[in-house]
Amino acid sequence: MNSTANSSLGNTFILKTIKEKSLTVQVLVGILLYVNGLMIFTFLKKETFRDTRYILFAQTLFVDSALMLFADLTLVGSAYELFIHIISCYIFCTVMGLLSICSPVTLVAMCLERYVAICLPLRHASISSPKNTINGLLIIWGVSSVIPLFIFIVSFTYTPPNAMNSYVVCSNDVMLTVKWLAEMRATSQQLLFVIMLCTVGSTYIKIMVAAKSASAENKKSTYKGLRTVILHGLQLILGMMQLITPYIDILTLKVDVMLFINVKFSNFMLFWIFPRCLSPLVYGLRDKKFYNALKYYAFCGIYVCKKHKIKDSKTIRGAVSIAIY
Template sequence: MNSTANSSLGNTFISKAIKEKSLTVQVLVGILLYVNGLMIFTFLKKETFRDTRYILFAQTLFVDSAIMLFADLTIVGSAYQLFIHIIFCYIFCTVMGLLSICSPVTLVAMCLERYVAICLPLRHASISSPKNTINGLLIIWGVSGVVPVVVFIIAFAYTPSNAMDLYVVCSIEVMFQVKWLADMRAASHQLLCIITLFIVGSTYIKIMVAAKSASAENKKSTYKGLRTVILHGLQLILGMMQLITPYIDILTLKVDVMLFINVKFSNFMLFWILPRCLSPLVYGLRDKKFYNALKYYAFCGIYVYKKHKIKDNKTIGGALSISIHN
């Protein structure tokens, strides 16, 4: 009897802890979605941001926001034990898988764009043409969709017919009815990680060589591009770390349930939320042109209006002073 009561109290405590942590996540996700939404709005409002660099940045913001929203829905569903139809769970996980791959692939494209701008400046305009940009976006989404779609088809084929009407608490593990499918997905992600890191590393080395041989007036912009690639590399590493978090979760679950909960939410903060915080830092704050436009829309134009008003008043005051003296 005491054992049953203790077990019930333990389950209640664990459920309460999960719900409290999920509420903390809601606050962080809400703030980041607001910031990313404001940046996407800024991009859409200004025609000057219609070049390849900012288009890729806008895609990163969109993909990161969608990933955070999908991951947050997964956490809420797990915390409150929300059941959905298994087919909708498969579709949900497939879209989330596509977005998870699209994020690092877009970062690689952004690094390559910086490489072309710095190392091949004379060809930058022709390579980054509107037509090539659209083709590049289609390639990014096409490459990103290969593994998730294959996993969806195989998972659907191996799901027993009597399980098609089940309602489940949705997670990616639901799709893996056969172990080799999970292994195949993990192997493909590891290969993707190696390829992307190799491309980013090669880009960094080539830009660094270009920076050393650049003239004094070009060194500043070249080194700025170099720092941008470093930040993208850090984003990529943190984002790719999310691929190993399920294995860490499994190990901690064998030790202690509360340890599992704490590690799971810590992994979410470090490898899902933190990489998405770096995108606003890379362009939203470091890029002066974008930062000024962002500040204008963030303050609804009030800050800029007051600044111009003060400047105009000083001009009028100066003109009056001159006319009085004359």
């Protein structure tokens, strides 16, 4: 009798802990979504940000924000045991899988854009033309959709007809009941990660060589591009570490339930949320041009214009310089 009561109290405490931690995550996710949303708004408002560099940055913001939202909904659904239709879960997980691949692939494209800008400056304008930018975006989304769509089709095929109307607590595990499919997904994502890491590494080496041979006036911009690639590489590694977190979760679950919960939430913060913070840091804060525009809109522009009696509220230059200096 006592053991049953203790077990019930233990389960209640565990559920309470999970819900409290998931609510804490909502605060951070909300702040990051607001910051990313403000940056996307800034990009859309200014025509000067319509070149390849900023378009890829805007895509990163959009993909990271959507991925954060989807991952957060999965976390909340698991914490509160919310059941949804299995087909809706399949679609949800497929979209989340597409976003989780699209995010690092876009980072690689941004590194390649920096390589072209620094190492091939004379060809940068022709390579980064509007037409090539659109084609590049289509390639990014096409490559990112191959694995998720394949998993969706196979999972749908292997699902028994009597399970089509069932309701589940949605997670990737629902789609990966077939062992070989789960192994194929893990292997293909690991291979893709190695290819992307090698691409970023080679880009870093070539930019570093260019930095050593650059003239004094170009060294500053070259080294800035080099630091950008390093940050993208760190972001890529942290983002793709999510591939090994399920194995860590399994090991900790065998040791202790509370350890499992703490590690799982730590992994979620470190490998799902933190990499999404680096995109605003790399371009939103380090890029002076974008930072000026962002600060203008963050302080609502109109307030700045009224305070300093700037009549043309559509002209950002004067208001931005006042807001910063």
